[in-house]
Amino acid sequence: MDWLVKVGGSLFPEDAAELCRALVGTSSMVVCGGGVLANTLRNYDAKFHFSDTANHKSAIMCMDILGTLVADRVEGAEAVQSLEDAKKLVDVGKLPVLLPSKLLEYLDPLEHSWRVTSDSISFYISDLLKAKLLIATDVDGIYTREPSMDGAKLIKNISAKKLLNFGETSVDEFLPELLLQHKSQCYIVNGKHPERVLSLIEGKSVLHTLIGGY
Numbered sequence: 001m002d003w004l005v006k007v008g009g010s011l012f013p014e015d016a017a018e019l020c021r022a023l024v025g026t027s028s029m030v031v032c033g034g035g036v037l038a039n040t041l042r043n044y045d046a047k048f049h050f051s052d053t054a055n056h057k058s059a060i061m062c063m064d065i066l067g068t069l070v071a072d073r074v075e076g077a078e079a080v081q082s083l084e085d086a087k088k089l090v091d092v093g094k095l096p097v098l099l100p101s102k103l104l105e106y107l108d109p110l111e112h113s114w115r116v117t118s119d120s121i122s123f124y125i126s127d128l129l130k131a132k133l134l135i136a137t138d139v140d141g142i143y144t145r146e147p148s149m150d151g152a153k154l155i156k157n158i159s160a161k162k163l164l165n166f167g168e169t170s171v172d173e174f175l176p177e178l179l180l181q182h183k184s185q186c187y188i189v190n191g192k193h194p195e196r197v198l199s200l201i202e203g204k205s206v207l208h209t210l211i212g213g214y
Helices: 014-023 035-048 052-073 083-091 101-107 118-129 175-182 194-201
Strands: 003-007 028-032 077-080 095-098 132-137 157-159 185-190 209-212
Touching (some): 003 118, 014 028, 014 052, 014 095, 028 052, 028 083, 028 118, 052 077, 052 095, 052 101, 052 118, 077 083, 083 095, 118 132, 118 175, 132 194, 175 185, 175 209, 185 194
Parallel strands (some): 003 028, 028 095, 132 185, 157 209
16 A cells, blocks of 8 residues: 545545545545534634643544544445555555544554644654655645735745744644654645646655655
8 A cells, every 4th residue: 555645624525535546546545524513622622621632532522423424434444443444445456544443542652742643643654664755735835924815935945844834734733743753744735636646656746745854
């Protein structure tokens, strides 16, 4: 398995399903973000102050839910709970959509905080697989400022160390730290354009941001 494609919750449902249809038959596995479900949970936490562990586990369950629903919409995709089952599906030309709660309940590798979201979780899983990480979002990559603002420019390459000082971007706060720790990298691509995702996987030039942890 060559790629882990994290499908951002902002793409759910139709853009996520369309992207996954394009990925069937590639040497890829999908992990879905928690999207509006996880955002709703965060809003409730701001009001009721649940424990960090309860929030962490519940947010991962949101990833399971959206992954289940996306897989249900895509012929050739199948929801799985283990990396072994995911590898078996790739071998027969199907697209595994990993529901990560069972795996992460067993391993529990990351801090329990809102700094860690599906981006960091996806990197951790990609590292287990020795696969490249592609994060598909609803924007073209990392920008010099909020993408909707005048003068915002797409950054083609950025160091994870520099990204630590950017504040809120299209990836979570903890991801650059993980990339630095593991001396790794990941790609940010607009998942509303499945052809771009496929082109990057095939090694072709496409609009994206590469975050390097070297």
